[in-house]
Amino acid sequence: MLNLSAQQFASWEQPIEMLYACHNKVKHFCHQLSILPNYLAEYGCNQAVKNDVQQILTYFNQSAPxxxxxxxxxxxPALLKKVPQVRSEIAKLAIQHSLLHQTWEKLSVQLRELLANQRTDIDAELINKFIASYEQHIAIEEPLFELGKQYLSIEELTNMGKVMFARRCVK
Incomplete structure (x- = not known):
C-alpha cells in the first residue's frame, strides 16, 4: 500500500514543508542505520546492504548539509526577525548541526569502508549516538517550523524557497 503524505509532494514554493520532508528522509535513513548492525551480523554485506548504504551516504553527504x-x-534568520525569543533554541541547533556533522564524519568512514569490503561490521554505538542526536535535534527544530508557518509571510516563504532551490542548482 502506498503511503502518500503531503510532504512527499512538497515543493520549493513551500520551504517549510521541504524542511519537514528532509526530516522524514533523515528519520527513514536513521531507521535503516539502526537495523544495519544486526542485519550485517546475520546476512553479511550483500548488494541490498550496499545499495542502502550508498543512499545513506549520498543523503547525509549532500542533502543534509x-x-x-x-x-x-x-x-x-527570518524566524529570529519575527520571533526573537527563539534565539537560544536556534543557537543550540547551530551547535547541534556542527556536532551532527562531526559524528557523521566518523560514521561515514565506516560506511565507505563497508562498501569497499574493508570491514564487515559497523559500530552500533556510533550509529545509536548519531540517531539519538538527530532525534533530539528534530524535537527542538520542528516546533520552530510551526512558528515559521505562523509568523513568516507568504512573500518571505516564497523568497526563501527560491534561495533554497537555487542552492541546489548545478553551477
Whole structure:
C-alpha cells in the first residue's frame, strides 16, 4: 500500500514543508542505520546492504548539509526577525548541526569502508549516538517550523524557497 503524505509532494514554493520532508528522509535513513548492525551480523554485506548504504551516504553527504545551510542562512534568520525569543533554541541547533556533522564524519568512514569490503561490521554505538542526536535535534527544530508557518509571510516563504532551490542548482 502506498503511503502518500503531503510532504512527499512538497515543493520549493513551500520551504517549510521541504524542511519537514528532509526530516522524514533523515528519520527513514536513521531507521535503516539502526537495523544495519544486526542485519550485517546475520546476512553479511550483500548488494541490498550496499545499495542502502550508498543512499545513506549520498543523503547525509549532500542533502543534509544543504538542509542545515537552508536553516542557518535562511529559515533561522527570518524566524529570529519575527520571533526573537527563539534565539537560544536556534543557537543550540547551530551547535547541534556542527556536532551532527562531526559524528557523521566518523560514521561515514565506516560506511565507505563497508562498501569497499574493508570491514564487515559497523559500530552500533556510533550509529545509536548519531540517531539519538538527530532525534533530539528534530524535537527542538520542528516546533520552530510551526512558528515559521505562523509568523513568516507568504512573500518571505516564497523568497526563501527560491534561495533554497537555487542552492541546489548545478553551477
Amino acid at each position: 544543504l538542509h542545515h545551510q537552508d536553516e542557518e542562512e535562511d529559515f533561522f
